[in-house]
Amino acid sequence: MSEVQKQAPIVCESVKRFYQQGDVTVKALAGVTLTIESGEFVSLSGPSGSGKTTLLNCVAGLDIPTSGEVYLIGNRVSQMSKSQLADLRLRSVGFVFQSYNLVPVLSAQENVEFVMELQGISRTERAERARAILQEVGLAGMEHRRPAELSGGQQQRVAVARAVASRPQLVLADEPTANLDSKTSGALMDMMREMNAEHGITFVFSTHDKLVMSRARRLIKMHDGLIESDEIQS
Amino acid sequence: MFKLAWRNIWRHPRRTMLTLLAIAFAAAVLVFFIGLQLSSYDATINATISVFNGAIQVQPEGYHDRPQMRLTIDRPQQVLSSISEIPGVVAAAPRAIGFALLSSGSRTYGAQVVGVDPSTEPKVSTIPGLIKEGRYFTSTDETSFIVGTDLAKNLHVSVGDELTLLGQGRDGSMAATVLPIVGIFSSGSEELDRMMVQLPLHAFADTFGMNGSIHVVAVAVKQVGDVEPVEREIERSGVLGDSLVALRWDELIPGIRQMIELDMSSGWFFYFTLILIVAFSVVNTFFMAVLERTREFCVMLSLGMRPGYLCRLVVLESVMLLVSGLLLGIFIGSLIVLYFGEVGFSVPGMEEMARQFNMPGSIYPRVSFRALTDGPSVIFATSLIGVLFPAARVWRLNPTEGIRQV
Amino acid sequence: MSTISPGLVWRLSSRNIWRNPKRSLFTLLAIAVGIWSALSLSAFTRGLNQTLVLKAINNLTGHVKVMHSDYHRDPVVQHRISMPGDRELEILNSVNVKKWAARVRVPGVIMSERESYGVNIVGIDPAQEVNLSFVGEGIAQGRELKGPEDEGVLVGKKMLELLQTDIGKRIVLMSEGEAGEIADRGFRIVGVFDAELEATERVFVFTGRTVLQNMLGIGDDVSEVSMRVVDGEQDLVKTELKAALPNDDVETWETLEPLTVAMRDVQSGFLHIWNIIVVVAVGFGLVNTMFMAIFERTREFGLFRAIGMRPAMIYLQVIGESIVLLICGALLGNSIGLLTVHYFADGLDLSRFAQGLEHFGAGRIVYPILRTDDVVVSNVTIVVLAMLSTIYPAWRAARLEPVEALSKI
Structure with missing residues (x-):
């Protein structure tokens, strides 16, 4: 594998992850080799327990593979300390989770600014970027609402806004549409595609949702901890 | 119901342990201090009576x-x-x-x-x-x-x-x-x-x-x-x-009884603040327990369980927690009392004071029924009154509202 | 690089408190009650103690006293000193000494027609006693002594009752004279004084200083010179007098009234014990609250970690939350404490326990005294120790594994 390839946002080399549950060894990942290039828009699908979430966690450095290597934006994850990993995530990776994405005590705008604030970006720049991005995701005028005052779809939009506001190279989204109706899901997907196209951010999301899969450009299907199929959609 | 209540208490072992320890701590403090007070009163009274005065004196009016x-x-x-x-x-x-x-x-x-x-x-x-x-x-x-x-x-x-x-x-x-x-x-x-x-x-x-x-x-x-x-x-x-009267020791030296009463009343004022602090902790725990189980309670209510049963369950849980804590506290308090009963309890300055007031220089507290029960029973009563608030919340629960909530 | 952004930490900490207002309120109240309890205990204890000290100083002790080197051990007429000379007067009339009085004070007996009792016979110059001792504060019935040559006698109300006599009647005072003989003399009771403590009314009998000196045959000598000094200068005055009078005994009230000092020590001891007890009780409540707060926010902490927040910031956030709670609780507790002290500023009337207090030598009205150092000690002990108690929950929160935390509901 060439060095150029290792500079790609995600490179996995025969990644295995086993869990011990009592006497049984669960093979969450049974050997995954995968490269995701910059600017891709990838859907990771498969039934429950197929290893999607574990793969995302390993990619993000939140979970450590039992064997194999993960390269995140050219960094060999297994050789990084926890705080180096934390810094890497902070600078280069955005996250969107299925639910409980936002900090309930902070307003929409403060949530978007959150990562930037951790990055140490100045107050004025933060506010400017946050307002711009909230407008982009269609939430202009709702900057000061708390998460509890927003609908599920709006909350996920804020989450996406937060994930991209810090201008990461990669956004990892774990079932971002799981709690949304189909219309809202569609709108969220359109929005993420726009971000992908306009800002060149790489998106990887796990999903069950046919609609979401249909909008991905690259569709990876997983089963029993292995990649079952990996195809480019038109 | 007992088994259910007991298991519910231990759903959050750490929270329960902390609450239990807080109760036990307060109970132990009260058992020890009240024991100390009662013993020092006994010693003072005994010294007053036995050294010279006698328990009763017959005197001309x-x-x-x-x-x-x-x-x-x-x-x-x-x-x-x-x-x-x-x-x-x-x-x-x-x-x-x-x-x-x-x-x-x-x-x-x-x-x-x-x-x-x-x-x-x-x-x-x-x-x-x-x-x-x-x-x-x-x-x-x-x-x-x-x-x-x-x-x-x-x-x-x-x-x-x-x-x-x-x-x-x-x-x-x-x-x-x-x-x-x-x-x-x-x-x-x-x-x-x-x-x-x-x-x-x-x-x-x-x-x-x-x-x-x-x-x-x-x-x-x-x-x-x-x-x-x-x-x-x-x-x-x-x-x-017509010419003689019988006077008890506390009529002969009214100062001692009043001194004891003053000491006891001021003591209780401060014990009560301690009890309040602990009661807040207990009520807090039960508010949390009720809050996080809102959904569960609502499901039970929709299944046809009576609100009264749930209230009783919550109260029973708190009684169990309180009683366990108090028993532990009484046990620890008694051990402290027994220890100081052997070696004597003293703070600097007490020796000099003792001589003047006919008190022993060190107090050797003894375990007595009153010392063991007075403090813990007030803790029990105060906390139980407090727990009625979270219990009342269960009573007012509306099943549909709760299921939506969490 | 991720920075620990203080503004963000503060915003999260302070807002998280209102996530569960009831829980925060209970915790805050517990802290407030704790501080209130510690403050009022110290204020009332110091107040009670102050009545003891004032009583002791007023009771012919003063702040500093000069005596014959054997007088304190054996207060008889033979152990006397001469009237203050020039060198002593220079110190006694300096700015540091507010008032001073020279007295003759000997043990003796007072006899009426029917009864006799042991007393302290004190010869005074009444003008010197004003603002110095209780006898200078005026009398209940009859007249005051007019000067050191006054041949009248002042007795306490209780003593008048015991002697079954009255103002204007004659009594006999008897004591040991200069040569060891019994010196006695008839006097007329001219006035009755009323002291708060019955013991005082029973123990002291006053007459003119020169009259008593003549009766005892001691010329111009006195037993003691007692003085009240400017606050905080008593040790200086003592040192100066000691230098001027190397052969005499110069003592402060702390040496003369060891009982009052002992009681102060005992009370201070119990104050400290109580502070610790309050800290532990408040600590339990606070730790419990913080654990609950962390427990319900597990997922959120997982998210923070996933995004790349350093554990230190999560740690600070939890500590910050407890600090906010503590500070609010402390403010509330201190306010209630101050209000309580203010409310009782005119004195807490303990007349119901008057005889019990008398047993201790304390007055029946206690004025609470809030000393700055007590306030500081109570607050610092409670706030700092309670804060230390939240280190463990905060550490637990910071140590959460992101993957596990995220998988919790």
């Missing part, structure tokens, strides 16, 4: 407020014998009391002079057993003094020296005598050690012209609880007549 030579008990034998027969009475000792100047040649001091009966006095007062130098009177017709240690020091005298007594007799005439000192006592009470000299009753009568009458009968009872029944019995026996 008005003598207590203004002790005058001419107020006397004129037929002492009759009074003594009828009091001695009352159940609960250990002994009744006759005393005659006067005031005189004592002179040792180089020094002169005023002192309280007490005529005692050497055969009954040791059963009522501990002074005969607290002779530091020399000996106590050996016979009733002995003519000699025993003197308090501080008074002896002030007079520059020791055993064998003679003291000149100069005072006023019962009829106002001059009372004077010269007697040798046979013993020096150290009672532990500064006032007695500085102020008192004793001599046998008949020698007192000769000196002061008492004609067989006395001033006071000091009565010792078997235990503190006997004081009131014995007093009632003395009053009922008719031996007092």
Whole structure:
């Protein structure tokens, strides 16, 4: 594998992850080799327990593979300390989770600014970027609402806004549409595609949702901890 | 229901442990401090009663407020014998009391002079057993003094020296005598050690012209609880007549009882603040427990369970938690009490204070029923009242609302 | 690089408190009650103690006293000193000494026609006693002494009752004279004083200083010179006097009234014990609250970690939350404490326990005293120790594994 390839946002080399549950060894990942290039828009699908979430966690450095290597934006994850990993995530990776994405005590705008604030970006720049991005995701005028005052779809939009506001190279989204109706899901997907196209951010999301899969450009299907199929959609 | 309640308590072992420990801590503190207070009161009362005063005194009416030579008990034998027969009475000792100047040649001091009966006095007062130098009177017709240690020091005298007594007799005439000192006592009470000299009753009568009458009968009872029944019995026996009264120790020295009451009431004020702090913690725990189980309760309610059952469940859970905590606290508190009961509890300065107030220099707390139950029962009651708030919340739950909530 | 952004930490900490207002309120109240309890205990204890000290100083002790080197041990007429000379007067009339009085004070006996009692016979110059001792505060009945030559006698109310006599009647005072002989003299009672403590009314009998000096045959000598000094200067005055009078005994009230000092020590001891007890009780409540707060926010902490927040910031956030709670609780507790002290500023009337207080030598009205150092000690002990108690929950929160935390509901 060439060095150029290792500079790609995600490179996995025969990644295995086993869990011990009592006497049984669960093979969450049974050997995954995968490269995701910059600017891709990838859907990771498969039934429950197929290893999607574990793969995302390993990619993000939140979970450590039992064997194999993960390269995140050219960094060999297994050789990084926890705080180096934390810094890497902070600078280069955005996250969107299925639910409980936002900090309930902070307003929409403060949530978007959150990562930037951790990055140490100045107050004025933060506010400017946050307002711009909230407008982009269609939430202009709702900057000061708390998460509890927003609908599920709006909350996920804020989450996406937060994930991209810090201008990461990669956004990892774990079932971002799981709690949304189909219309809202569609709108969220359109929005993420726009971000992908306009800002060149790489998106990887796990999903069950046919609609979401249909909008991905690259569709990876997983089963029993292995990649079952990996195809480019038109 | 018990099993369910118990299991619910331990859903959050750490939270339950912390709440339980807080309850136990407060209970242990109260058990120890109340035990300490009660024991120090007992010790003070006992010292006050046993050193000299006696549990009850029979005196001429008005003598207590203004002790005058001419107020006397004129037929002492009759009074003594009828009091001695009352159940609960250990002994009744006759005393005659006067005031005189004592002179040792180089020094002169005023002192309280007490005529005692050497055969009954040791059963009522501990002074005969607290002779530091020399000996106590050996016979009733002995003519000699025993003197308090501080008074002896002030007079520059020791055993064998003679003291000149100069005072006023019962009829106002001059009372004077010269007697040798046979013993020096150290009672532990500064006032007695500085102020008192004793001599046998008949020698007192000769000196002061008492004609067989006395001033006071000091009565010792078997235990503190006997004081009131014995007093009632003395009053009922008719031996007092019109001119005599029976006074309990707390009437003789009202300061001690009030001191105890003041100490207890101020103590309780601060115990109660401690109990409040812990009750807040308990109520907090149950608010949390109810809040996080809102959904579960709502499901149970929709399934047809009565709100009353859920309320009782919550209250039962809190009772279980409280009782476990209190039992643990009582256990720990008792261990602390037992430990200090062996080695004695003292803070700097207590020794000096003790001597003045007739208290022991170290307190040796004992485990008593009141000490074990007073504090914990107030903790129980206060916390339970607090827990009614979260329980009421369960009562008001609306099933549909709750299911949506979480 | 991720920075620990103090503004963000503060915003999260302070807002999280209102996430569960009831829980925060209970915790805050517990802290407030704790501080209130510690403050009122110290204020009332100090107040009670102050009555003891004032009583002791007023009771012919003063702040500093000069005596014959054997007088304290054996207060008889032979152990006396001469009237203050020029060198002493220079110190006694300096700015540091507010008032001073020279007295003759000997043990003796007072006799009426019917009764006799042991007393302390005190010869005074009445003008010197004003603002110095209780006898200078005026009398209940009859007249005051007019000067050191006044041949009248002042007795306490209780003593008048015991002697079964009255103003204008004659009594005899008897004491040991200079040569060891019995010195006695008839006097007329001219006034009766009323002291708060019955013991005081029983113990002291006053007459003119020169009259008593003549009766005892001691010329111009006195037993003691007692003085009240400017606050905080008593040790300086003592040192100066000691230098001027190397052969005499110069003592402060702390030495003369060891009992009052002992009681102060005992009370201070119990104050400290109580502070610790309050800290532990408040600590349990606070730790419990913080654990609950962390428990319900597990997922959120997981998210923070996933995004790349350093554990230190999560740690600070939890500590910050407890600090906010503590500070609010402390503010509330201190306010209630101050209000309580203010409310009782005119004195807490303990007349119901008057005889009990008398047993201790304390007055029946207690004025709470809130000393700055007590306030500081109580607050610092409670706030700092309670804060230390939240280190463990905060550490637990910071140590959460992101993957596990995220998988919790």
